[in-house]
Structures are given as structure tokens and as C-alpha cells.
Amino acid sequence: MSLTSAAEKQVAVAAVRRACVLASSVFNKLVKNETLTKDDKSPVTVADYSAQAVINTVLSRTFPDDPIVGEEDAADLRLESASTLRSRIVELANEALTADLRAGEQPTWGLGPDSAQTVEELLSTIDRGNYAGGRSGRMWALDPIDGTKGFLRGEQYAVCLALIINSRVELGVIGCPNLPVSASDPSGPRGCIFVAVRGQGAHQLPLDDPFSSTPTPISIPTFTQETLNLLESVEKAHAKLSFNEKVASNLGITRPPTRMDSQAKYCSLARGDGGVYLRMPTGVGYKEKIWDHAPGSLLVEEAGGVVSDSRGEPLDFGLGRTLGENFGVIAAGKHVHSKVLDAVKRVKEEEETSQ
Numbered sequence: 070m071s072l073t074s075a076a077e078k079q080v081a082v083a084a085v086r087r088a089c090v091l092a093s094s095v096f097n098k099l100v101k102n103e104t105l106t107k108d109d110k111s112p113v114t115v116a117d118y119s120a121q122a123v124i125n126t127v128l129s130r131t132f133p134d135d136p137i138v139g140e141e142d143a144a145d146l147r148l149e150s151a152s153t154l155r156s157r158i159v160e161l162a163n164e165a166l167t168a169d170l171r172a173g174e175q176p177t178w179g180l181g182p183d184s185a186q187t188v189e190e191l192l193s194t195i196d197r198g199n200y201a202g203g204r205s206g207r208m209w210a211l212d213p214i215d216g217t218k219g220f221l222r223g224e225q226y227a228v229c230l231a232l233i234i235n236s237r238v239e240l241g242v243i244g245c246p247n248l249p250v251s252a253s254d255p256s257g258p259r260g261c262i263f264v265a266v267r268g269q270g271a272h273q274l275p276l277d278d279p280f281s282s283t284p285t286p287i288s289i290p291t292f293t294q295e296t297l298n299l300l301e302s303v304e305k306a307h308a309k310l311s312f313n314e315k316v317a318s319n320l321g322i323t324r325p326p327t328r329m330d331s332q333a334k335y336c337s338l339a340r341g342d343g344g345v346y347l348r349m350p351t352g353v354g355y356k357e358k359i360w361d362h363a364p365g366s367l368l369v370e371e372a373g374g375v376v377s378d379s380r381g382e383p384l385d386f387g388l389g390r391t392l393g394e395n396f397g398v399i400a401a402g403k404h405v406h407s408k409v410l411d412a413v414k415r416v417k418e419e420e421e422t423s424q
């Protein structure tokens with residue numbers, strides 16, 4: 070990534086911000102028939118599709134040669150039965166692309182009053198996210214709405230975008246429309262964008278004005294035995310929470326875990342709201358997707374943390390659309406990480422011997 074121009078960073082922040090504005094406005098108007106169930110039984114809403122359409126449009130206009138590994142595809146939207154949903158997505162995506170959000174955006178970023186697209190253009194733009202991933206070259210990883218279940222509950226969700234070059238995450242941008250600007254003021258203002266560029270640290274920006282605000286550097290603080298806790302999924306099907314409980318007790322952790330959906334957990338870890346991201350496989354054969362971890366893992370590393378699987382191996386973003394065989398994820402500050410890794414190994418052994 071050319072760190073001198075940092076064009077990728079500006080474009081990614083602008084695209085993620087547009088998608089966040091779109092998603093929060095959809096939430097207030099979302100109606101029951103605007104959600105589909107995918108083959109894997111997970112929900113997908115008009116917000117997921119239109120956010121992917123918006124971000125892919127911006128990326129296609131600014132970096133036309135870059136492939137995109139995006140979560141959604143337009144196959145279900147092309148069906149005759151999806152015509153209402155399709156029109157709604159086109160309306161929402163064009164509204165977000167053409168809105169005048171000012172705040173320092175450049176006309177060259179593919180946004181603005183003249184940037185509306187036709188239905189067919191938008192559907193093929195959504196499908197530009199079908200790249201298979203791989204070991205070499207540049208690619209973007211996109212989760213247009215991470216934590217769709219959290220989004221539907223009105224809780225945490227995140228718009229997540231990462232630039233991967235030769236299997237290494239170089240840039241990560243995560244927009245969290247519902248996350249309090251400061252965890253110490255949970256009922257205060259909400260809406261944050263987190264940005265990490267490899268070698269340049271981790272930063273937080275306000276979602277409503279990211280371009281003229283000074284980025285706040287964030288880093289993982291030192292935790293004590295009393296302040297350390299786990300950050301974990303809300304959905305029981307996404308992670309083995311009973312394992313987390315054993316790890317917490319093995320480490321003598323007394324503070325209750327913080328449960329929230331999406332990569333907002335990585336953001337919370339990076340700014341010290343919680344101490345350990347722990348996600349162990351449930352054993353049903355689910356493979357973790359690169360778009361669910363790419364920006365969050367760079368953010369944590371740039372905030373001074375370590376991210377690995379449960380064996381202590383680094384996550385491999387060069388295997389394709391998934392992270393391969395699922396050994397879970399452990400993310401924490403440097404010193405805490407090694408202790409958690411040891412505790413995870415002890416709990417795994419205990420579980421194996423008791424079988």
C-alpha cells in the first residue's frame with residue numbers, strides 16, 4: 070500500500086461512513102419483509118445488500134483493478150420473487166451514493182450527486198464481491214453488516230472493510246453506528262469509526278465527521294486482575310461460551326464478560342473497554358470468514374495487541390474466503406495474550422481428559 074498518498078484510507082473511511090449512515094437510517098424504517106434467510110439460515114437484510122452495493126461501487130470507481138471478497142451476492146435478488154426487495158435496495162444504495170454528506174470528501178472518490186447506478190449495474194456491483202481470495206496480490210475484504218442479528222435487535226453491528234496485500238492486512242476500517250463514543254459514558258453520543266494502517270497505529274474518529282476531526286489514537290491499556298474481562302459473542306451458536314467461562318475461571322477473572330455482536334468487540338478491545346477477545350469453535354464445522362476478522366485483527370495489533378488462533382498461530386488471510394480449519398481466535402494485549410493462550414491450552418487438556 071502506498072502510504073504516501075493514503076488514498077485507500079480516505080476512500081475506505083468515506084465508503085464505510087456512507088454505508089453506516091445508510092444502515093442506521095434503514096434500521097428505523099426496516100419492515101418485516103425486508104429480510105431474507107440465506108442457505109446457511111443466517112438473516113440478510115436490505116441494509117446488508119445496499120451497504121455492499123455502496124462500498125463496492127466506491128471501490129470499483131477508485132481502484133477498478135482491485136478484487137473484492139465480500140460477504141453478500143446478488144443471486145437471490147435476481148429472482149422474480151425478489152422484485153420489491155430489489156427496488157428497495159436500488160433506492161437505498163443510490164440515496165447513499167448521491168447524498169451530500171460534505172465533510173471533506175473528494176469528488177474523485179466516486180461519490181456525489183451524479184453517482185447513481187441502474188438496477189443491473191448495482192446487482193453486478195454487489196457480485197464484484199465474489200472474489201475467491203488467495204495468497205498473493207491486492208484484495209479488499211468486506212462485511213457490509215457484521216452482526217446482522219445485532220443490527221436487527223438494535224444492538225451492536227459494524228461495517229467492516231480491509232485491504233489485504235499478499236495475505237497481510239494493511240488497512241482496516243470499522244464503522245460502529247451504535248457504539249458509544251466513550252465506554253465510560255454508555256448513554257452518551259454514539260457512532261465511531263476505527264481505522265488502522267499497518268505501522269501507523271490505531272485510531273478512533275467520530276462517525277458524523279471523520280474528515281475534519283483529529284483522529285484519537287487508541288491503545289490497549291494494562292489490565293489488573295480486577296479489571297480484566299472477556300469480550301464474547303451474544304449468539305451462542307457463534308462461539309463456545311461454556312469454554313470461555315472455564316478460561317475465565319482458570320485465569321481467576323472475576324469481572325463478568327462483555328457480550329456484543331460483531332467486530333465492535335475488536336474495537337472495544339483496541340480501546341481498552343474489555344481485555345480479551347475469545348472465540349472458540351462450537352464444533353459444528355463452521356469456518357471463520359476473512360471479512361469477519363481482517364480489519365479487527367489489524368486494529369488490535371496496531372493498538373499493541375496480539376491476535377492468534379487457539380494454538381497461538383497467526384490467522385492466515387491467504388487461504389481464500391475463509392481462515393481455513395477453525396481453531397478459534399484469541400486477541401488481547403501482549404502480556405495478557407500469552408496467559409490466555411496457556412489457559413486455553415489447559416482447558417482444552419481438561420476437556421480432553423474428561424471425555
Ligand SMILES: Nc1ncnc2c1ncn2[C@@H]1O[C@H](COP(=O)(O)O)[C@@H](O)[C@H]1OP(=O)(O)O
Pocket residue numbers: 111112214215216217218301302303304306307308329330331332351353355361
Ligand atoms: N456457527 C458460527 N460460528 C461462528 N460464527 C458464525 C457462525 N454463524 C455465523 N457466524 C458469523 O459470526 C459473525 C458475528 O459474530 P459475533 O458472534 O461476533 O457477532 C457474523 O459474521 C456471522 O455470520 P453472518 O454475517 O452470516 O451472520
Ligand SMILES: [Mg+2]
Pocket residue numbers: 111112113140217
Ligand atoms: Mg451475514
Ligand SMILES: [Mg+2]
Pocket residue numbers: 117140212213214215216217
Ligand atoms: Mg455480514
Ligand SMILES: [Mg+2]
Pocket residue numbers: 212214215216360361
Ligand atoms: Mg460478519
